Amino acid sequence: MSRKETTGQAITRSLVAHGIDTIFGIPGAHMYDFNDALYDAGDKIRFIHTRHEQGAAYMAYGYAKSTGRIGAYTVVPGPGVLNSGAALCTAYGANAPVLCITGNIMSHLIGRGRGQLHELPDQLATMRGITKTAERINHPSEAGTVMAGLVAKMLSGRQGPGAVEAPWDVFGQSAPEIDVRVGARVPHPAVNPNQIAAAAALISGASNPMIMVGGGAADASAEIAALAELLQAPVTSHRSGKGIVPDDHPIYLNFVAAYEYWKKVDVLIGIGSRLELQFMRWKWLPKGLKIIRIDVDPTEMVRLKPDLGIVAAARDGTQALADAVAGSRREDRTREFAELNDEAKSRFSAVQPQLGYLQAIREALPRDGFFVEEISQMGFTARFAFPVYGPRQYVTCGYQDNLGFGFNTALGVKVAHPDKAVISVSGDGGFMFGVQELATAVQHKIAVVAIVFNNSAYGNVLRDQKQTYKGRTLGSDLTNPDFVALGESFGIRSFRATSPEELKNILETALALDEPVLIEVPVEKGSEASPWPFIHPAPHE
Incomplete structure (x- = not known):
């Protein structure tokens, strides 16, 4: 008599067969049978639960972007998928193989508009709009084939994100155990x-x-x-x-x-x-x-x-x-x-205080360490002023330029590279998008060093409003917490640096601790020199 398994168990076996060893996410009612299958996987798959769905997806993005391998996450359908959607957009723009595993409402109610828990009008179409590929598993017998095809598409040619959903009732449905196929990448085109x-x-x-x-x-x-x-x-x-x-x-x-x-x-x-x-x-x-x-x-x-x-x-x-x-x-x-x-370095050395701080970070960060930028004055400047010595070591968001991706992404980078130094550089605005994931860093012992440059503003917006709109500022000034006290309240070792030299010394201490660290760097509001003349230079005559 053949052994039986649920759809959740079949998906989990497929993940293991494809070498996926980590899943980020948040459990939820539609996903319970899949979550339970992950529990049974034991040490084959590490489950890292987060405090927000976007955090889970960005951690998967950091894992994928820094390795070239699949970074996987799981969330509930509807609001969970939508909350994680920004990270899928980022993965699509940056060609990162991020896999979203989610559910749907009961199979016989999909598309009927009955107002079921977490229902979207057409979730599969929504996911297909922001991924390279998205599929539904309608029965446990399909799980192996669908997962193999999904992985193959994600990793073949130009890499990109994928998503898979199964209806609530299908996750727990049992059927005879299937052979799990491993998705084969399409061979690269032959050179002409x-x-x-x-x-x-x-x-x-x-x-x-x-x-x-x-x-x-x-x-x-x-x-x-x-x-x-x-x-x-x-x-x-x-x-x-x-x-x-x-x-x-x-x-x-x-x-x-x-x-x-x-x-x-x-x-x-x-x-x-x-x-x-x-x-x-x-x-x-x-x-x-x-x-x-x-x-x-x-x-x-x-x-x-x-x-x-x-x-x-x-x-x-x-x-x-x-x-x-x-x-x-x-x-x-x-x-x-x-x-x-x-000559270029002599010209952009005037972009201060960013250059001084970036040089301090580079001196403290080992040559093979990872630097995760953010949409901030430091992040923009780093694109031309932060030296990098190996592929994938500078983790960026591609053309989406999503504010708030940085710290959460850095956590995924560190999970993928536990033996490498990982530094996240954020502004106060972007950092607050994912501040709750400090709890995730503590609970799962993810030793990212997070630097928050606090200028009490969305700095780029503030500069643009002052320069282009005659100082008519709207929504660009920010009231912030005491970031050192905030970090300590999470149980994180926290510091404040007021100069590049002080930051370098603190970083050297922080990296040696091998635990999550938060460093606040106060910056006078509006004091940063604009990096944009070097990113969008005036046309040559």
């Missing part, structure tokens, strides 16, 4: 040798090529550095591409320095990048510019049509291009790149 040859020919006539890398190139660090050295083409990046080629590599250009080099670029090679800097922020193209793109997502070649598009994984396409230009002999230009970097 004719396109590679054409790209090599285009590059051979270029005097000043430049390479732009994005998050899609995170697994191609060595290949990109080798190609850049062959071509003596500087590599630059914006957010998700930071660290793919280390900031201290002789071939790397900080993007402020890269904008000066941009004046004479004749071939731009985009690798795993939307080319956001060049086409959305710099807003100026050199005359006669030719564009080569290497991207696993063929739709990128339509969104921004290059002169030559190579649809391939970043590592495969870059290696093939490096092989094709292996005979190149170009004059060493690393001194020129160093001078451009030095």
Whole structure:
């Protein structure tokens, strides 16, 4: 006689088979049978319960973004899904494989508008609008196939978030145990040798090529550095591409320095990048510019049509291009790149007090540590002023720029990398979006060091209102708690730093504690120099 299992148990077995070892979330009535199955999984899956659904989803995002593996979370349907929706938007924008596991109302009532607990008009359609893929499990016999297909879609090609729901009654429904399939990723597109040859020919006539890398190139660090050295083409990046080629590599250009080099670029090679800097922020193209793109997502070649598009994984396409230009002999230009970097640093050193504090953080953070930004004056400045030395070590939110993602995301990063230092940098406004997760950090011993720069304002809004709307401020001034006392009330070791030197010393102590730490840094309201002239520079004449 075959053994029986519930849908919840089948989903859990599938998660284990796919190597998912951690789930963040909050239990709830629709999910009880799944929650109980997680309990039975024992030490195969760690369950980290949070204080808000958005916190759970952002922790899953931090796990996924910093590893490239699936970060999973579970919430109740309806309000739980909607509360976590901002993090799914972030995961979609930043190409992170975040998996949402949720329920639905009773199967026979879906779509009937009876006003059932947590009912949405069409939850599956809602989830499909903010994920790469979303499916429903209607019977336990479907669980293995649906989960395998979902995982395969999330991880194949351009990675992205996924969601799965099961009706309330289906989670606990029993059926004969099924074989759990492991979803196989779709193989990467084969590199087209004719396109590679054409790209090599285009590059051979270029005097000043430049390479732009994005998050899609995170697994191609060595290949990109080798190609850049062959071509003596500087590599630059914006957010998700930071660290793919280390900031201290002789071939790397900080993007402020890269904008000066941009004046004479004749071939731009985009690798795993939307080319956001060049086409959305710099807003100026050199005359006669030719564009080569290497991207696993063929739709990128339509969104921004290059002169030559190579649809391939970043590592495969870059290696093939490096092989094709292996005979190149170009004059060493690393001194020129160093001078451009030095000149850029001298210019943006005036962005204070942010630069002083960021330098202090970099000195205290180990080379292989993780830095999680936030939508704040420190976060914006860090995009060009915080050196990063490895891929995925600078965790950002991509184009969504969700206020409040940072601290919660950092908790997920630390869960994924318990042996690495993780520092979260927030403003007071963003930090208060997820302050309740201090309790999660304590309960689950998640040793993130959270730095809150407190300027009693939504700093960017305040500056814009003062500069553009003649000081007519609305909703940008904030009344805050005493963050040190607040942290201590949660049982967290808390400090206050009033200078970069003091922050560095406290950070060195905090990182050695291996426990959650909160550091408040008071900043005079409106005192920060604007980082925007370096992110949105004036067009070249």
